[in-house]
Amino acid sequence: MNDVWDLFFVGSVCYMDSTILNSWVAGHDVSTAAAALLKDCALREFEEADEACILSEVNDHYRMFSMLEKFLENPSRLLQKQPFLLNPAAINLIIEKYYDIDDSVIREICGKRPTGKLRREAEEISEKTGVAVASCRRQLDNFRRVYRFVEDLKGSLLLNIKKHFLLPTCLAKKYATAVFLACYRFELNKKRLDYLSFEDLVACSVQMINHWSSGSLDRGSDEDLSIDREFLHELKDARLLNDRDSISKFRIIVLKDLKGKLSTAASEGLKEDFKTLFKSVVDIAIDLNHSRDFRDFFLDLTENVIVPCRLAKWKREDLLNFFEEITNVVKDYCNAKLDGVKLGTLHASPHCLYIADVPFMTICYKKGGT
Numbered sequence: 001m002n003d004v005w006d007l008f009f010v011g012s013v014c015y016m017d018s019t020i021l022n023s024w025v026a027g028h029d030v031s032t033a034a035a036a037l038l039k040d041c042a043l044r045e046f047e048e049a050d051e052a053c054i055l056s057e058v059n060d061h062y063r064m065f066s067m068l069e070k071f072l073e074n075p076s077r078l079l080q081k082q083p084f085l086l087n088p089a090a091i092n093l094i095i096e097k098y099y100d101i102d103d104s105v106i107r108e109i110c111g112k113r114p115t116g117k118l119r120r121e122a123e124e125i126s127e128k129t130g131v132a133v134a135s136c137r138r139q140l141d142n143f144r145r146v147y148r149f150v151e152d153l154k155g156s157l158l159l160n161i162k163k164h165f166l167l168p169t170c171l172a173k174k175y176a177t178a179v180f181l182a183c184y185r186f187e188l189n190k191k192r193l194d195y196l197s198f199e200d201l202v203a204c205s206v207q208m209i210n211h212w213s214s215g216s217l218d219r220g221s222d223e224d225l226s227i228d229r230e231f232l233h234e235l236k237d238a239r240l241l242n243d244r245d246s247i248s249k250f251r252i253i254v255l256k257d258l259k260g261k262l263s264t265a266a267s268e269g270l271k272e273d274f275k276t277l278f279k280s281v282v283d284i285a286i287d288l289n290h291s292r293d294f295r296d297f298f299l300d301l302t303e304n305v306i307v308p309c310r311l312a313k314w315k316r317e318d319l320l321n322f323f324e325e326i327t328n329v330v331k332d333y334c335n336a337k338l339d340g341v342k343l344g345t346l347h348a349s350p351h352c353l354y355i356a357d358v359p360f361m362t363i364c365y366k367k368g369g370t
Helices: 018-025 030-038 051-073 075-081 088-099 103-109 122-129 133-150 157-165 169-183 198-212 229-242 244-257 264-287 291-295 297-311 316-336 360-365
Strands: none
Touching (some): 018 051, 018 088, 051 075, 051 088, 075 157, 088 133, 103 122, 103 133, 103 169, 103 198, 133 157, 133 169, 229 244, 229 264, 244 264, 244 316, 264 291, 264 297, 264 316, 291 297
């Protein structure tokens, strides 16, 4: 027998129970899985389904899943071979469940490269999240496998993951986000950033990929998704926005245009702190060209923008209105400033102040950060 698939016999189509599958991927032992199966409403009609029968069924399933596990590293092969005469729908379900990842688990590893050392953190992650250790190890191994496959692969990050691992879009997007954050080693594990959920990071990462790179996660672009280094380098010229005269002009225009649109607290605070807040945002943009500062993007944004605004009792809508306004003001400034200024460079800066037309800053602001 030269191929492990020779071990599989020819027979009738194999039945696969989804409840047992869920227990297996969750890292539950046979007894726990049997107890879950006994609670299944479908079995209540069968009085003869005693505990011994259920345990035997679960054991059979667990043996089958264990034999399949090695080949789940290459899901397309499973679909081609159809071992145990499992139908394609059952195999697709096994693949999806096996590669499913808990938001709480993936949040713990965001920004970390998937090395062997990371796998050793499974027990600690299990304690924090309440997810079984076996399940944590499976998820960490899957993340490491996906990361290694797409790390140097050209083309759309999202489409590459979907195609090779046969995952649905929503699950592939989770992995794409985790890979992106790990690739650039964003600092996301400081206590001050605990308020950001994985869902928040997905929303932010989509905007960063769509507007700071040559690709697009939402559109499934065929272009490479690496961050445009030239774009980041040109952001240094955003320092032209930070001179005293420009800031004074921006302040007058912004306060005038936002009159009556902000809460009382935000309106009063902006009169006093406009210069500090504006300079903080522009400084973050300028420093993105440096690797260390780029990794600290979320931390800098929280400490220098989000926290001060929350302490000043700004509302989410206040922040949204503020960034919409300064984006428009900066764009008008760039259009008018023609004397020797590289307009292409300055036109890039609004993407750091307010990415395209998406309230990026308010994603981080929605829960807290104080």
